[in-house]
Every structure is written in C-alpha cells, then in structure tokens.
Amino acid sequence: MRRKLIKGAAIVSMDAAIGDLPKGDVLIEQDRIVAVAPSIAADDAEVIDASRMLLLPGLINGHLHTWQTGLRGLAADWTVAGYMQAMHRGLATLFRPEDIHIANLVGALNQINNGATTLVDWCHNNPTPAHSDAAVQGLADAGIRALFLHGSPKPDPKPGQKHFSEVPMPRGEVERFCKGRFASRDGLLTFGLAVLGPYYSTYDVTKQDLALAREFDVFASMHVGGGKGMVPDGFERLLDDGLVDRHLTIVHGNDIAPDTVRRIADRGGTFTVTAEIELQMGYGDPLTGILHEHKAPISIGSDVEPAVGSDLFTCMRLTLQHERNRGIIETLEKTGSRPQRAAVTCRDALAWVTIDAAKIAGLDDRVGSVTPGKQADLVLLRTDALNMTPMRDLVGCAVMQAATANVDTVLIAGRTVKQAGRLLADDVAGKLAKLQSSGDRILADFEALPTRAA
Known part of the structure; x- marks a missing residue:
C-alpha cells in the first residue's frame, strides 16, 4: 500500500x-x-x-443492533413493551441467515458513510450458528472495524423448552469463534459476548456467562433497562462475588443505584449510554452525569435503528444537551441559581465516540486518537x-x-x-434493493403469523 x-x-x-x-x-x-x-x-x-x-479520529458507535437495519422507521412510536413483544417474540423469529447478512452489511456501510470506522455490533438474533456466521460475514464484507458481540435470542419458549433467562451462552459456539474466525485478535473484527445479565436471566446464568467471558478473555456486554430486573440485587451480588472487572460493560443501566454505578466503575466495569432510545423507552435519565462526575469513561451508541437514525453526530448532540439540561436543573434546585459554566463540554462528547469508546471496547491501543503507531x-x-x-x-x-x-x-x-463524499463500495443500489426485499419478506411473514406479536 x-x-x-x-x-x-x-x-x-x-x-x-x-x-x-x-x-x-x-x-x-x-x-x-x-x-x-x-x-x-x-x-x-x-x-x-x-x-x-x-480531521478527527474515526468515530466509534458503541452499541447498535445492526441486524435490525431492514426495519427502519418501524419502531418510531414503539414503547419498550411493544419493542420486546413485536421485535424479539415476533419479527426476530422470522429472520433467515441471509437477512442477517444483508442487514449487517448495509448497516455497517451506513456507519462508514456517517463517519464511523468502528461498530460495536450487539447481535442478539442468532438462533443458529448460520445466523451468527452471516452476521460476522456482513461486517467483514462491509470492511468496517467491528467488535461482534454474540448474543442470545429472546423468543417465547415452545412447549418443553426452557425460558431464555435460564439458558447460558452456548459454550460450544463461543469456543468455535474464539478458536476459529477470531483466533487472532489482530484483524478488523474482534469478538465478545452479549450476555443477558441479571436483568434478563437468573443469577446462576449470569455467573456462568461472565465466567465464560473471563475464561476466553473476551468482552461481555449486558442490557439493563426496560422494566423490573429478574434479580433485583444482581449487581450488588456480582460486586460482592468479585465478578465485576474490565471484561464487563453495561448498556443503559439508568435505574441502577448511583452508588452501585460508582462501585462498578471503580472495579473496572464500564457503561454505554444510548440516550435517544433510553428517552423514547422511558428508562429515566441516562447515566452520563453520574459517570462524568465520577471521571469514568463513557461510550455512546445509536442502538435501535428501526426507531432512530444512527449517525453519531446526532448521538453526541442529543446525549450532551440532555445531560446539560439535567445538570442545570439539578443545580438550580439545589442552589437557586444556574451554573456559570457547562459541566460537560463538547470535547467530553467527542471522547464518547473516540478515545473513551475505544478504551471501553478494548481497542484504544489501535484506534480512538490520531496518534503515531495507531492504525489509521x-x-x-x-x-x-x-x-x-x-x-x-x-x-x-x-x-x-x-x-x-x-x-x-x-x-x-x-x-x-x-x-x-462517495462511499467506495460496489453496487450499493443492489445491496439496498436486497435489504428492501429482505424486510418486505419478513414483514409479510409477520403479518401472516397465526397470532399477531403486536
């Protein structure tokens, strides 16, 4: 070159x-x-x-369900209950591996077009190894740098099946990826786990999943939000049991007690904020302020593409301005006057999609700043x-x-x-047509379900 x-x-x-x-x-x-x-x-x-x-460092989208790219606009007015029911118990069950591939391919190309060079792909619609392989291949075909997080689907159980909350991460699949496609950690694509955590699984399953992440020395991310958690004191127990460390990132976490948030950060655990979705779904104030005051790194992401656009310029502005407003109101209520200076700056916001996001994804030795020795x-x-x-x-x-x-x-x-200003990818129009057909088929099959999922 x-x-x-x-x-x-x-x-x-x-x-x-x-x-x-x-x-x-x-x-x-x-x-x-x-x-x-x-x-x-x-x-x-x-x-x-x-x-x-x-010139900026390449931007980093810290959390996106890229497999949902073909359903843009569908969730614009959804609540969290509607999302869980229609998406996870309905639409997700209708995806074929080829649907996952084209969604990840086009979604990743869109990130590149938006200025993002790294994507944390939280893939929780992989009921078969073929679905997972298709997701990874879509990212590879796009040419993006990505941390692929292998998740767990959340369908309603069929007769005789365990509820998803009782099913740990499939060890065989994790081993297959870690010893196969991701045996080397030097490529553009790296591997981690998208675990259920104490919000969506039993405590025993959470412990098994985190132990698996430690065994293979991979990143583990978990969702926390959208209702009452299965294990109300789950994070306190994880802390007491010594299971929180640098391997763990929590997405959302709006209703975790502030002291627990600080304890998690002190143990090396990190957090990803997706403010626009958190506000739509009514999760409460994002954790931006608590983490900033604690000098903990923050990454941000666009999250649910069927609900909101996924460019990080919008993400930065919305996350920053919401926290500024929240902080000003808090100060006004405590002191009777507004602060003279902004507590959170534009440089802080830019760090959320560059150097801090790289640290959280375990990639700061490669990317996140314009530094000699790092990848370009x-x-x-x-x-x-x-x-x-x-x-x-x-x-x-x-x-x-x-x-x-x-x-x-x-x-x-x-x-x-x-x-x-032009994306250097072959036949973008053809890829978009394929994405359109994929989404059309999924929605048609969804309408044909015996009982509507929403």
Missing part, C-alpha cells in the same frame, strides 16, 4: 500529547499513522488535500460547507455543527473507504 499524506487539515487528535492543530499533516504507512505534525515532507506519498477539512482510522469533514463556515472552534463545530453530509473521506486501517 502506497504511503498517504493528509495535507493541511485542521486536526483534533484526541491525544493530549499532540493536541489540536489549526493546520497540520498526517503521514500514513500501510495501516499505521507514522507522523502528525504542522508540516511533513513525503515526496513519494499519495497526497490527500485536506486544506478545507477537519480517520475521518475528514468538509469545512467549506454552508453549515460549517466559519469554523470558529474545531471541537465545537465537530460536535454541534457537523453532519453526515460533511463526511468527505473515511479511512479504516489506512484504506480509503469513502472519498470525495
């Missing part, structure tokens, strides 16, 4: 040692960043003119557009002004995957 020189960009590195550069260059060799400086000479390199662009996952935003001119503050404009329309160029591991 020829060396690349990104020339003349405004740079927000998210690396404290490098800082922000009003104008600078980035030199890339193979898949790595080798230099970041105000000016770099490299006569043999392919030059990318970024004189009217803002980068995004260039056009700053000569109507919505970005003039750019008075680099981080402020990146978070509060930018949109997908500004994403000009995207690189993943040094490979250009979007250029001049």
Whole structure:
C-alpha cells in the first residue's frame, strides 16, 4: 500500500500529547499513522488535500443492533413493551441467515458513510450458528472495524423448552469463534459476548456467562433497562462475588443505584449510554452525569435503528444537551441559581465516540486518537460547507455543527473507504434493493403469523 499524506487539515487528535492543530499533516504507512505534525515532507506519498477539512479520529458507535437495519422507521412510536413483544417474540423469529447478512452489511456501510470506522455490533438474533456466521460475514464484507458481540435470542419458549433467562451462552459456539474466525485478535473484527445479565436471566446464568467471558478473555456486554430486573440485587451480588472487572460493560443501566454505578466503575466495569432510545423507552435519565462526575469513561451508541437514525453526530448532540439540561436543573434546585459554566463540554462528547469508546471496547491501543503507531482510522469533514463556515472552534463545530453530509473521506486501517463524499463500495443500489426485499419478506411473514406479536 502506497504511503498517504493528509495535507493541511485542521486536526483534533484526541491525544493530549499532540493536541489540536489549526493546520497540520498526517503521514500514513500501510495501516499505521507514522507522523502528525504542522508540516511533513513525503515526496513519494499519495497526497490527500485536506486544506478545507477537519480531521478527527474515526468515530466509534458503541452499541447498535445492526441486524435490525431492514426495519427502519418501524419502531418510531414503539414503547419498550411493544419493542420486546413485536421485535424479539415476533419479527426476530422470522429472520433467515441471509437477512442477517444483508442487514449487517448495509448497516455497517451506513456507519462508514456517517463517519464511523468502528461498530460495536450487539447481535442478539442468532438462533443458529448460520445466523451468527452471516452476521460476522456482513461486517467483514462491509470492511468496517467491528467488535461482534454474540448474543442470545429472546423468543417465547415452545412447549418443553426452557425460558431464555435460564439458558447460558452456548459454550460450544463461543469456543468455535474464539478458536476459529477470531483466533487472532489482530484483524478488523474482534469478538465478545452479549450476555443477558441479571436483568434478563437468573443469577446462576449470569455467573456462568461472565465466567465464560473471563475464561476466553473476551468482552461481555449486558442490557439493563426496560422494566423490573429478574434479580433485583444482581449487581450488588456480582460486586460482592468479585465478578465485576474490565471484561464487563453495561448498556443503559439508568435505574441502577448511583452508588452501585460508582462501585462498578471503580472495579473496572464500564457503561454505554444510548440516550435517544433510553428517552423514547422511558428508562429515566441516562447515566452520563453520574459517570462524568465520577471521571469514568463513557461510550455512546445509536442502538435501535428501526426507531432512530444512527449517525453519531446526532448521538453526541442529543446525549450532551440532555445531560446539560439535567445538570442545570439539578443545580438550580439545589442552589437557586444556574451554573456559570457547562459541566460537560463538547470535547467530553467527542471522547464518547473516540478515545473513551475505544478504551471501553478494548481497542484504544489501535484506534480512538490520531496518534503515531495507531492504525489509521480517520475521518475528514468538509469545512467549506454552508453549515460549517466559519469554523470558529474545531471541537465545537465537530460536535454541534457537523453532519453526515460533511463526511468527505473515511479511512479504516489506512484504506480509503469513502472519498470525495462517495462511499467506495460496489453496487450499493443492489445491496439496498436486497435489504428492501429482505424486510418486505419478513414483514409479510409477520403479518401472516397465526397470532399477531403486536
């Protein structure tokens, strides 16, 4: 691969040692960043003119059910009860492996188009190994960097079957992936578990699943929200039993007691916030404020694509502004006056989709900042557009002004995957047609179910 020189960009590195550069260059060799400086000479390199662009680390979507991509808009007015019933006990049961593949492929391409170079894919519709393999292949075919989280489907049990809450993660499948496709951890795709946790499973199942994650030294993520948990004191018990550590990430967790949230963070556990979905489903205030005050890393994600769009610029703004409003109201009630300064900044919000998200996904040695030695996952935003001119503050404009329309160029591991505003993927129209047909078939089969799931 020829060396690349990104020339003349405004740079927000998210690396404290490098800082922000009003104008600078980035030199890339193979898949790595080798230099970041105000000016770099490299006569043999392919030059990318970024004189009217803002360069950021590639963005990281910390939580997305990519398999649902073909059902966009369907859940826009759903409650959490409607989602659980219609999606998990109805629509999910109708997906074939090929439906999972095209959904993950198009969903991942959409993330790249939006400026995200890494996706944490929370795949909990994999009733067979073929479904799981199709999900992974969809991500691979898109060329995105992804942490694939192997989950558990949640259908109503058939006669003689155990309820899903009593079924631990299938050890054979975990071993198959860890010793097979994910035997090496050096590729674009890495592996983890999307476990049920004490909210959706028995305590014994939770213990087994976390023990499995530790045994294979993989990431374990769990949903917490949407009703009363099966084990009300589950997290306190996990803490007391020494089962919370760096392997564990909790998605949502809005109704976990604040002291327990802090204890989890102190043990190395982390949290992912999906504010837009949490607000739609009535989970309560996102944990953004508690975690920020505790100086704990935060990642954010778009979550349910049938309900909301999945660009991270919107995610950042909504999460940030909700927390600002919540914090201001809290201060006003306590002191009788509003604070003079914003407690949570735009740079904090950008960290949620870059360096902090990389730390939580276990990828901060590779991505998350524009740092020599890391892989070249980068995004260039056009700053000569109507919505970005003039750019008075680099981080402020990146978070509060930018949109997908500004994403000009995207690189993943040094490979250009979007250029001049155009996604460099073959036959996008054909892929979209296949996604449309997949969703049409699933919805038709859903309508034909003997008893409607919603």
